[in-house]
Amino acid sequence: MSERTIAVNYLARVEGEGALHVRIHDRTVEEVELRIFEPPRFFEAFLRGRDYAEAPDITARICGICPVAYQMSACHAIERALGIHVEGTLRDLRRLLYCGEWIESHALHIYLLHAPDFLGYPDAIRLAKDHPDAVKRGLALKKTGNAIMRVLGGREIHPINVRVGGFYRCPTREEFEALRSDVEHALLLAEETVRFVAGFDFPAVEEDYEFVSLRAPDEYPLNEGRIASSVGLDIDPAEFEQTFEEVHVPHSNALHSVRKGAGSYLVGPLARYALNHDRLTPRAAKVAREVGLEPVVRNPFRSILVRAVETVFACEEALRIMGRYRMPERAWVDAPPPDHPTHGAAVTEAPRGLLYHAYDLDADGQIRSARIIAPTSQNQKRIEDDVRHLVERSLDLDTPRLTFACERAIRNHDPCISCATHFLTLDLVRG
Amino acid sequence: MSHPPRPLVIGVGNLHRHDDALGLEVAEQVKERLGDRVRVVPFDGESTGLLDLWVGVGSVVIVDAIRSHGAPGQLHRFEGDLTPLLVESATTSTHGLTVGEAWRLGRSLDQLPDRLVVFGVEGEDFSPGIGLSPAVARSLSSLTGAVVAEVLRDPSVPPPENTDA
Numbered sequence: 001m002s003e004r005t006i007a008v009n010y011l012a013r014v015e016g017e018g019a020l021h022v023r024i025h026d027r028t029v030e031e032v033e034l035r036i037f038e039p040p041r042f043f044e045a046f047l048r049g050r051d052y053a054e055a056p057d058i059t060a061r062i063c064g065i066c067p068v069a070y071q072m073s074a075c076h077a078i079e080r081a082l083g084i085h086v087e088g089t090l091r092d093l094r095r096l097l098y099c100g101e102w103i104e105s106h107a108l109h110i111y112l113l114h115a116p117d118f119l120g121y122p123d124a125i126r127l128a129k130d131h132p133d134a135v136k137r138g139l140a141l142k143k144t145g146n147a148i149m150r151v152l153g154g155r156e157i158h159p160i161n162v163r164v165g166g167f168y169r170c171p172t173r174e175e176f177e178a179l180r181s182d183v184e185h186a187l188l189l190a191e192e193t194v195r196f197v198a199g200f201d202f203p204a205v206e207e208d209y210e211f212v213s214l215r216a217p218d219e220y221p222l223n224e225g226r227i228a229s230s231v232g233l234d235i236d237p238a239e240f241e242q243t244f245e246e247v248h249v250p251h252s253n254a255l256h257s258v259r260k261g262a263g264s265y266l267v268g269p270l271a272r273y274a275l276n277h278d279r280l281t282p283r284a285a286k287v288a289r290e291v292g293l294e295p296v297v298r299n300p301f302r303s304i305l306v307r308a309v310e311t312v313f314a315c316e317e318a319l320r321i322m323g324r325y326r327m328p329e330r331a332w333v334d335a336p337p338p339d340h341p342t343h344g345a346a347v348t349e350a351p352r353g354l355l356y357h358a359y360d361l362d363a364d365g366q367i368r369s370a371r372i373i374a375p376t377s378q379n380q381k382r383i384e385d386d387v388r389h390l391v392e393r394s395l396d397l398d399t400p401r402l403t404f405a406c407e408r409a410i411r412n413h414d415p416c417i418s419c420a421t422h423f424l425t426l427d428l429v430r431g
Numbered sequence: 432m433s434h435p436p437r438p439l440v441i442g443v444g445n446l447h448r449h450d451d452a453l454g455l456e457v458a459e460q461v462k463e464r465l466g467d468r469v470r471v472v473p474f475d476g477e478s479t480g481l482l483d484l485w486v487g488v489g490s491v492v493i494v495d496a497i498r499s500h501g502a503p504g505q506l507h508r509f510e511g512d513l514t515p516l517l518v519e520s521a522t523t524s525t526h527g528l529t530v531g532e533a534w535r536l537g538r539s540l541d542q543l544p545d546r547l548v549v550f551g552v553e554g555e556d557f558s559p560g561i562g563l564s565p566a567v568a569r570s571l572s573s574l575t576g577a578v579v580a581e582v583l584r585d586p587s588v589p590p591p592e593n594t595d596a
Contacts, residue, residue: 064477112479125532128539136540139479146480157477 002026006391006403018417020406021251022387027395032388033251034380034410036417047370052078052337052361053164059357059372060158063416065108068101068153069350071162072223073357073372078164080238081344081361082335089328090166091223093152096321097159098222098348099314100148103141103186104156105351106269106307106314109414110193111138114304117408118200134196137189141311144186148318151175166332176322183322187315191287194308198291205393206298207386210262211271212378214349220279220313221272223348228275229265230296237347240356246373254417257378264381267353268413269306270297281320284313300386300412307414337365350375352414376415383413438585439488439544440471440578441481443495443530450503450554450567453496453574457550460575461582468589469582478528482542490585491544492578495530496567497551503566505553506574513549548581550574 006022023031043062047055055074060067072094079086086094111134112124121127128135146156151171153159161168212233216225227235227243235243244265246255259265274296280288288309297306338361345358353375360368390409394402442458445451455473462471472484485491497507497516509515516531528536530549537543552574555564563571582588 125535125539128536132540135536139482142479143483156480157475 004399006399006406008403008407018415020387020410022391022406024391024395029388029391032384032391033249034384034387034415036252036254036380044370044372047359047367050367052081052359052365052367053335055357055359055367055370056162056164057158057160060162062372062374064157065105065416066101066350066352066355067158068097068149068162069348069355070357070372071159072098072348073346073350073355074359075162075164076223076346076348077344077357077359078361079335079344080346081342081359082164082338083342084165084333084335086166086333089170089326090331090333092321092325093167093170095222096148096318097152097162099318099321100145100152102145102222102314102351103190103311103318104145104149106311107138107141107145107193109351110197110304110307110311111135111141113414114307114411115197115200117411118197118304137192137196141186141189141193144182144315147179147182151179163332163335165335166330168331170327170331172327173325176325180319180322183315183318187283187312187319190308190311190315191283194287194291194305194312197304197308198293200304202299202301204299205301205390207300207389209270209298209382210259210265211274211296212259212265212267212354213271213275214347214354215275216279218279220276220281220310220317221349227347227354229259230271230274231262233259237356238345240345240347240373241358241371244373244378246377252380254377254380255373256381257373258381264385265378266382266413267375267378268303269310269351269353270300270303271353272349273297273306273309280309281313281316283316284309287312300409303412303414337361337363339363341368345371352376352379352416354378374416376413376417379413379415383410383415386410386412436488436587437468437470438490438492438582438588439485440469440582441474441484441491441493442471443474443478443493445475447559447561449556449558449560449562450496450564451557452561453552453554453563453567453571454494456563456571457494457575457578460571461578464575464579465582465588466591468591478530478533479536481530481533482537482540485537485544485547486542488544489587490546490582491548492581493530493547493549494574494578495549495551496554496557498554498557501553503553503555503564504570506570506577507551507553508577509549509551511547513547516549516551546585550578550581 004024008020019035021033056071059070059074116127154161211230214221214225215228347354347356356373358371386409442454444454458473513534
């Protein structure tokens with residue numbers, strides 16, 4: 001009889017503070033726990049009693065990597081509560097801002113966090129010594145994503161130009177013209193990135209995921225659409241909480257998400273691509289074909305390739321929007337307070353997947369309750385499933401190799417632990 | 432005729448984390464003292480952005496709050512080799528590089544300024560909130576003086592206007 005424990009006390013190259021615990025007894029994997037010990041941050045409680053107009057800026061503070069996602073989900077949820085819809089150029093500009101965030105976040109993950117796993121380096125700094133051109137390419141892409149956020153969002157981290165109903169100010173055509181050549185260059189770099197990561201060695205693994213993402217009629221999803229899944233789910237975002245539920249588990253400060261009556265599911269690039277590859281922009285679709293990317297990717301290690309294809313898409317989409325841009329007369333549509341209590345829910349596609357926001361508003365526009373479900377908390381159970389399967393396949397590896405393999409399996413999904421930590425209720429038991 | 436780029440002073444920090452605002456405060460005071468004779472940039476972004484800021488610049492001075500279990504307000508100066516700043520970096524996320532890690536990355540990519548000096552002051556309180564703790568606030572003036580003196584050692588800094596007045 002033997003007992004073996006795999007412990008990673010502090011996960012490297014992921015955002016936030018988390019650990020992994022695996023217990024193996026007689027070649028049976030008995031426990032796999034992705035422990036998120038970063039304390040909960042109570043943003044949902046902060047929002048209670050605040051004016052609905054404050055939600056985009058307050059929730060942007062949840063994450064320095066994907067603040068746009070929080071702003072977008074907050075705006076859409078509140079606009080649904082108010083019964084308004086943002087269309088035309090302002091809708092385009094929201095997609096453009098999101099493209100900036102995707103480019104920045106995907107470039108960061110591909111080059112600084114994930115590529116070292118494939119090329120045998122402990123971190124990006126040592127990778128940079130032997131592959132300086134690759135890391136420079138990643139930094140240049142990231143810089144272009146940041147530049148889009150700066151021009152349209154007002155600054156790179158926690159943009160300040162987003163409001164319910166649109167923006168505070170729209171850039172001039174000249175401001176976008178100055179950005180165009182950078183994005184054109186970024187598009188070339190993104191295509192090179194696809195070819196670069198396509199040359200990596202990928203472990204031969206297939207997981208049986210239920211993929212969940214937005215799906216819109218005629219575009220690769222960013223802000224809007226219905227929630228679809230690979231087993232036929234097709235719901236309005238308002239039905240999210242009837243379909244999915246969060247479950248508290250003792251080992252984590254993030255709640256686990258499951259589809260009711262089913263189980264774990266996966267959100268993020270693999271899910272988006274599986275459900276929307278037919279909606280990619282032309283050059284993204286072309287380079288995906290060129291490197292032989294299958295229409296549905298079930299190998300989590302190949303997520304780096306999908307992120308690279310999505311980066312090509314984001315550059316193309318950004319160029320398309322800037323190319324036809326005419327500065328609108330007004331930077332926002334009016335979003336007056338409701339005259340009755342109301343509720344709105346929305347999801348948008350953060351770089352790491354579906355980000356759900358729901359708000360109950362008073363008649364005067366104060367937030368009575370808020371609900372935020374981040375992609376990483378939705379993926380947490382599915383990541384544990386990946387690790388469990390990996391360990392079951394790899395029991396003969398020595399402990400250091402198995403530990404590293406487990407860390408890689410987690411990094412495949414680019415978890416953002418800071419985003420994931422939240423509690424719905426806090427029970428204080430005093431003796 | 433092209434002029435050599437002016438020295439660059441970068442104040443690194445977060446206004447909303449008490450003593451972490453130190454670098455931003457010093458940058459503001461250096462700007463008041465030296466005006467346009469040097470370029471001063473407040474920096475609260477992700478540190479890979481430092482590589483873009485210092486590209487092509489000869490002389491760079493960075494000011495940041497640090498935490499090394501010393502006495503609050505204690506001044507440290509590093510030139511060239513920032514290895515001492517890497518001590519705690521093993522546990523940080525690469526979603527946000529530290530100044531030391533940005534230096535290492537810049538060194539790997541051959542993207543460092545000719546001269547790089549970092550002034551660090553031992554912080555005491557990095558919790559969320561605005562305002563420096565008393566010991567750190569008291570160090571502000573001597574730290575600003577040290578940064579100004581450092582910058583003025585650079586011969587490319589133009590003399591102050593009205594020197595004949």
